[in-house]
Amino acid sequence: MKGADTVGWDTRGYDEGKKINGRKRFVVTDTLGLLVCVWVLAASWQDRDGAKGALLAAYAGTPIRFVFADQGFAGRLVGWCRDVLRTHLEIVRKPVDQEGFVVHPRRWVVERTLAWLTSYRRLARDYERDPAVSEALIWWAAINQMIRRLTRGGPARRQQRRTFNQPD
Numbered sequence: 001m002k003g004a005d006t007v008g009w010d011t012r013g014y015d016e017g018k019k020i021n022g023r024k025r026f027v028v029t030d031t032l033g034l035l036v037c038v039w040v041l042a043a044s045w046q047d048r049d050g051a052k053g054a055l056l057a058a059y060a061g062t063p064i065r066f067v068f069a070d071q072g073f074a075g076r077l078v079g080w081c082r083d084v085l086r087t088h089l090e091i092v093r094k095p096v097d098q099e100g101f102v103v104h105p106r107r108w109v110v111e112r113t114l115a116w117l118t119s120y121r122r123l124a125r126d127y128e129r130d131p132a133v134s135e136a137l138i139w140w141a142a143i144n145q146m147i148r149r150l151t152r153g154g155p156a157r158r159q160q161r162r163t164f165n166q167p168d
Contacts, residue, residue: 011131013044023126025114025138026054028064033113035142037061040131047072052080059085068092068106117141 012022020043028037037058041050051073058064067081067089074091081089092107117123120141128134 011042013042024050026050027110027113028054028058029110029113031109033109034146038135038138040134048075048077051077055085070107116145
């Protein structure tokens with residue numbers, strides 16, 4: 001996530017792969033896209049190292065036994081999850097013959113959650129000085145999403161528009 005000028009240099013970094021100066025948001029979600037854990041770090045952190053902290057925090061709250069991740073988390077993290085957390089980490093790889101955009105199995109759940117979070121204007125860019133405040137705002141947005149789902153109750157319906165020439 002790009003960091004605004006208000007983000008201090010001590011908590012921001014540069015991600016060479018994505019060419020972004022700011023912070024990374026590590027999120028763990030369930031299969032419904034509900035937030036289980038969030039961890040905000042400088043963008044200079046390696047994905048596998050940041051994932052360790054997020055997975056440890058998620059495991060402390062609820063022992064997760066099966067995790068899907070993208071190719072950026074491959075390598076020693078798979079063995080670390082197996083040995084330390086007793087969790088199976090499955091890497092969802094891109095098909096070799098893929099051309100253009102393709103939805104990958106299970107990975108879209110996290111991508112969808114991140115898209116829901118960035119729909120909140122305050123989370124479209126990182127403005128906060130303290131990463132803990134960024135994490136709190138992400139939790140607030142996730143809670144707001146959950147409340148909206150609970151209060152809706154049934155399927156979403158559009159209200160019909162009334163025109164002036166319709167009889168009552």
